[in-house]
Amino acid sequence: MTTQRGNRLPDRDDGGVIVKPTPTELMEDAGSGLDFGTRPDRMPGLLTPIDRFFIRSHAPTPRIDAATWRLRIDGDAVRRPVDLDYDQLCGGFEVVSVQRTLECAGNRRVLLGEELGTTFDGTQWGRGAISTAEWTGVRLGDVLDHAGVDEGAVEVLAESLDDVRASRPLPMTKALAEDTVVAIAMNGELLPPDHGFPARLVVSGWLGAASIKWLGRLEVSTTRFHVPWNTEDYVLIGPDYPAHGPAQGEVITALGVSTLIELAWDARLPSGPQIIRGRAFAGEHTVTAVEYAADDGAWQPADITTAAVPGLWVRWQFRWDPTPGEHVLRIRAFDDAGRSQSEHTAFNELGYMHESVVAHPVTVCEP
Template sequence: MTSAPRSEAAYDRLRLRQWTRGDAASAGIDRRDLLKLVAAASVAAPLVPAAASPASASQPGLPGVVKPLPPELFTLRGTNAETNFAALRDTGLLTPADRFFVRNHTTTPSVDPARWTLTVWGSGLHGGPVDFSYDALRALPSVTRTAFIECAGNGRSYFTSQQDQQVSGTAWTLGAIGTARWRGVRLAEVLRRAGIDRHAVDVLPRGLDAEVVSDGTNLGRVRRPLPVSKAMDDVLLAYEMNGEPLPPDHGAPVRLIVPSWVGIANIKWVGDIEVSAQPLLSPWNTSLYRLFGPGYPAEGSAPLTGQTLKSAFELAPGASFAAGRRHLITGRSWSGGAPVRSVDVSTDGGVRWRPARLRDEPRTGSWVRWTADWSPRRTGPGVLLARATDRSGRVQPAVTAHNTQGYLFDAVVRHAVNVV
């Protein structure tokens, strides 16, 4: 039995109070180092140009990434590869693995499924550690779920380019997202079989990629706690992506899928899971993946959980359109909250808006494709805008509130084009 589920907001308020009082355990890193990292996170810094180098014909891949990264599909950004949104135009609802963005903190590890073992352990279990082999995991009842994964920093570059605000981190545009059909075992099923106790409060999955070193501090392997209420809800331990075994860059042999939550929660290459009767902290829910800056407390906001609302055109920046002809413009919108209800587009820089046509049934945790017609009359530069509304009534704003690490940009993006 687990404790009664609490709302995300209540959980976040509780953890924030525990963090402030020093009541939570900092798993794997000295608390003084965490405090130093939190202090550094509150300072705004320019986007690092070296983290945003465009791909070229002579640079088809990236050290530490297994799959090819051709320039027509990806833009390379440090250890990461951003999907070029124009490359999604003919892909359907699901993002093929060869076009799915790559977010690596270090490099993609090679893990043999035959030798892989998932260890579930910790003070939140009735007994000692429990191991699951790959075959044992696949023998459990499976679930298939369509869900997007999106980096919390997706859209970060627009804080600078649209709002003239400095932020730190990878200079993503809008391509740090992909939607796939994931198959795996419910995390709740594994936790029950491991003997989760009713006193458990946090579940901490940890990846098998290399340890992360930041400014001389070893942060350890990537890990981020989930509240038990979320872990026992809709989270998957996935071993298939779009009907095929997980590719190496996307978490093989097993990864977490945490629907609608920020990408960091979807730990890749899971090797062990700590179940704790005590609140847990890691760098990825203290100095990282909180909101810092004006309007936030010194220790930052509560840890980020649900994703926000966004829209993107399936067009290259500066795409050209012939004047006097009818064009079909396409795009996608998504929300980490309620399903998308409607999308409006503007082809005159935001003076007039009209509804786009939705191509998919809106669903929680997935995106919707949409189309609109455009017959430009005059030549010259132009700006296209798309603005989504979800079923909770949330509408994309004109401006996103600033935070120093550039998370959760949700404002309407101005997409520059040329009419010739």
């Protein structure tokens, strides 16, 4: 299909474009006025509370009335166009719940810039563009089946109702996966406005941009879609990533392996034994092991304390008895596909997919 050019907003900072409070004790301001990360030292459990779940938007949060909202399902690969209202979506299909982690492909963009000695345009994410919720809704496959999908269907284009009509295509195999969900609730509550009310996609293990918020249309096609969000943005562009058709580089889909320490950056800890905790994520795969190294010491195993599930981060911890002074902690994870974090991430023009082992500075105070 021909490339669709979106009217995307430039970066801007005009307060009031999101709904929920973003206090500095819970959230990190990424500087765009639209995007706020979760503070890593404010993650109390496996699931991220809604009040601190990260926000990534391409435009201000739309205020949508569920009474007039419709989900349009059409395209040359459906047997009949369908418009579902909110009651039909909520009451017409089997309800499912999945615990899944969402991460922006630009997470740790600032750290990648520091690693490569450069700066990148785009949202200036530190470590907080990742969160986890229990998503409740209906399977996307059931919704598509309601409209009748032809055997020749290749992709589904999900389109948002925000001002820029953000969109991202999914191949049919991913669209029909059991854990690809049209969500209407998160953590047992109706979706808040900033997180996609009245309905959003949750695409397990893929970059957050695929989990379209404020879902308004599903176009099912017998040919591939080329939109700004898979040709110009959310694409790895650079010497190591040749162009693929209309896409300027390698299109980002499933995410890599990453880890996160539940400490503030350059944290200050009291003297004495510590329990260091954190998260590890492997996109569509499961985390199988986590290791840590203190300063120049050898790698040692950390304990994984939650179940390993594809598309869901795990929690890990280890005991550490450091001497007072300046220290560096390094964490790396491994998954069931044989992947692990590397020491360096290759350059790409937009600063995506930072997967390096992070050297986390920690100061231990004198007793």
